Amino acid sequence: MESVDIRESVNANISRSLDAFRVFIRRSPFAAVWGVVGLILVLMAVAAPIISPNDPLKTDFNNMSAPPDGDSYFGTDQIGRDLLSRILYGARISLFVALASVLLGTTIGGVWGLVSGYLGGLTDMISQRFVEIIMALPGLILAFALVLVMGAGMWTIIVAIAVTRVPFGARIIRSVALSVKETAYVEAARGIGASQVRIMARHVAPQCFAPFLILFTVHLGTVIVIEASLSFLGLGVSPPTPTWGGMLGEASALLYPFWWHVFFPGVFITVTVLAFNLFGDGLRDALDPRLRGTL
């Protein structure tokens, strides 16, 4: 009896997702195109060791700050490292930090919101106060303080940014959980004596998946900018690891920096943010337009 219920709900869910995907392609072809751009960027990062023309750490003291030419398409940096290779490798860090921190933050926030929304009552009220406390601190400022505390490094930056994403997940998923809680099939499951954990995992969580996916994509762009801002403020991933924000930080030490030091990392940041934003928007419009006001 119970399994039939679930099968129907999940099957319905899947077919709805497939529909949504078709709608997504049809309704926002641009977003789909940008999704492909995002995918290319990710692939580029993954394939960096294969496609980059040079070792990103290989210094050449005879060729410091050389302008773009046939040897190095994007020029070289202050200690003669190939900028194109550094940008390709930098994509790994920037994208990984973005994806990992959003995934971590949204997942923690999502579980939190799910439990809090489903259980309701005092638990919900207290947990919402905690969410509000974290939310009261502007994202970049909170991340800045946390990285200061934990020391700059890739993992600390991921954790710091993830913390700033938790409240978003907690709020949105909570509201979904609240509405799902009232549906007939959840009541039915409760009626036949399913445990709370089981109901949350089997019945409520699947309904939260679409908002989760949307949250995930929509926040990627924001997070990439936060990471770049932290690097700009001197709290980036440690050298010699290349990151886009770090390259900008190094270049902006001069009033008139070499243009290629500034231009290429900036363009890559902008394009990446653009791709994730537009893809996320399209995805949201296709999957769950109700979330428009809240994300």
Add this chain to the structure above:
Amino acid sequence: MRTYILKRILYAIPTLFGVTVLIFAIMRILPGDPLGAYYGIETIINWTPAQRAEILRDLGLDKPIAVQYAIWMKDIASGRLGESFFRGDPIIEILAQRGPISAQIGIISVAISWFIGLPVGIISAVRPNSIWDMCTSFFTVLFLAIPGFWLGLLIVVGLISWLQYKAPIVSVQFWENPWTNFQIIAGPAIVLGLGQAAFIARMARSSLFEVLREDYVRTSRAKGLIERLVIARHALPNALLPVLTLSGVLLGFVMGGSVAVEQAFTVPGLGKALVVAAIDRDFNVVQNIVLFYAVIFVLVNLFIDLLYGWLDPRIRLN
């Protein structure tokens, strides 16, 4: 309505209390202390443990954490917020000098975002998929993607290269010299304003786009109202509610973003003070500035909640 207001305000109090605890906890587990900045990183000197202890005692850093927290609470209650470790300056003076400039930047950027974002969004929603819509969408997504500090850097370098112009770097309040004050705040306000305007335009477009397809709008059209009135009188008020909420959320974006943007423009605002104090480990200044940001953020969102409740009866009755 009164119970709604009271309830909202009561909710805000524990939040603010929690914020102080959170900030304080973060500050006191920070590695490093102000002594490095105290003696200058240009010089490496050996002070004896006794000298070190004496200075830490002077700064009040030798007391138990709970006592330090209590002292901070007392300082907040007294309205002076304590003193900077460095130079012994009262922190309230730093806030009084830097706060108005950052506040102006924030308010003007919000105003810019509404003045630009709203009309753009409305026209796009009314004429979807027109050339105008395409163009504005392009600029909207572009400004959403460009990091503010980055745009700021480009503007500063551009102005200095072509016009030999640099905005004043010493803080001047509006009532002291409006023109100088305007030059200080113009750059960051525009950059932050454009960033927000993109959000506002996008939200206004999608929200109005949907409202225009609602039954009651169709009804008012059927009733023979001219299109302008339909939009202005019936559709817009409802479409603006989500835009208003978004603006509150965006405030966090402005305050966070302003730290990096103020740094890029060398604006003598709170953001710059925060970064400098954080690097020098002037915990007293950092925790008070962060608290100040949090208080403003909470209060503005409280205000928006109340406004929302006033505009939309469903919410206050819920």
Add this chain to the structure above:
Amino acid sequence: MLGLRASKSAIWLLICAVTAMLMAVACGAAEPEVVTVVETVVVTEEIVKEVEVEKEVIKEVEVVREVEKEVIKEVPIEKVVIATPSPTDEVFYVRPLDPFPKSGGTFRTGAHGPPAHFDWYASGTIANHGVQSPMYDALLRRDPRTSDVPVIPDLAHRWDVSADQLTFTFDIREGVKFHDGSDLTSEDIKATYDRIIFPREGLVSLRRTLFPNVSEVNAPDDYTIEFKLSEARALSNMMVAFSTEWNLISKKETLEQYDGNLREVDDHPGTGPFKYVERNDDQWVMEKNVDYWSPDAPYIDRIEHIWLKAWTPENTAALLGGQTDWTMWLAPKDGKDIGNKPGLNSIRQHLLIWHGIPLNNKRKPFDDKRVRQAFALVLDQQALLDVTADVKATLFGGGWFTDGTPYGLPLSELEQRKYFRHPTEEDIAEARALLAEAGYPNGQGIAKLDLATRETINQRLRAPAIQAMLKEGLNIDTEIRVIDVSAHGEEIKAGNYDIAVEGGAWAFIPDPSFYIKDLFGRCGDRLCDGNTAFYENPEMDKKLRALEVELDQAKKIEMSKDLATFLDQEMPWVPLDTTEITYWGYWDHVKGLMPANSDFYANYELHKWDYVWLDR
């Protein structure tokens, strides 16, 4: 049932797979393999030229006693000229060299700051006296009007040195008034120097090291101050110590009131040409002291010291955009061409700061001098300096001793010395042999070394360069560890590092017995303050002691040559550079400074501004 499980887990599996893939990517990226070839560097022509100019400055030291009133002639930095006005002509004033200086105007400086506290006796940064010295005077000063910056009178207008060089007596100007209207007497100067030389328990005094041999300070009458020395030192060293702008005179009453601790006192009376107006987080404002003891001076009505950090783009932008009139902290790349811009000028200053790469002698493998020598052989100092040349300039030159002094090794000689030249094939081979001899063939047996650095732009660039050179030359792996600025000094002093990207010490007195001792010697029962490499060797201390007490300049130079050879053998750390360059930039309307495009050697000693006027 099976189908639904599969489809549900498929979604999660996908997420897991993506995450795992990204993790793998990032882990791979976090520690990319270092495969780097260090190549030799051709020194750019520009730098060669610059060094050549400096070479001409190196001349014999000559202590001129009882010379003419105003000493303005070509003299190099070390050639300390003591102006001792004769009794008949005891009025010496610093006046602008221009015949008709104008009065009035506001002078806005781009000042490195704000200072963390106001006690300049306990401060090692220009953030303090760079802005505080206009309000105070010192005993002697350096002449800011010429690039030789000779020693000239300030509050002391004439002085005597006893035949045994054990008593220094200074005559103080009469009629000098503090800003509160009271008279300056020798008691104030005694109180100040007691604060500097004999600080009470718990007070920090950074300039105490300039006077290790002063046993007492006396004020026999209101206008005489007397220093008793326990042991004679080279006269020029003593005069440099007395003339530094760091040792500004406070009022006795003030020092008593605050028990010598001026950390939070920003406005206490001085005798200087400018008075306190206001200070905040943006700037420090001062106004003309109309009762200043020097006639006509100062010429400026008001100074606004605007806080801008050294070597930042903001500082250059503020000058170019006309927000400031003068700054001394242009980033080298900006500073080099600022003189070409219409209306702007530049002056190049060599700060006497000594830099090297500290190797922790307390830890393995650096307890073995062969390893230290091997490191010095493969590290290409000139390339390491080139790496940061745009953001923070330091010039290669001088070797072990300050460039521009008679001790500094000429560039032609440095190019021959294997530890300083670009590493040749033989140098690399020798380094590898030394390492093998020490028991670490091909770098084996050396664990990944901790390369400690702090988050500043020059260290961010230099650290990877050091890392690459060590990997390529000696197959030694290092891990760059960024320490927060606030904790960096403590960490290095505690010895929690293997290699530090940069260590430094001031050559307040440009004599090896001062700075080499500070870097590698013992001071009493402990290591000296600058000895962050934890180098200990009684033989070194013996050599330094002999150099310290030697009074004859020619002999000192001979002894320093022997010391250089000894340092080569011992290699306590890897020497990098001996002066740090900063560019002054200023608008045409700022008058009274030394000629544009001058190139001079000094520490922070020319910031009183009584000699500057504005032509607007």
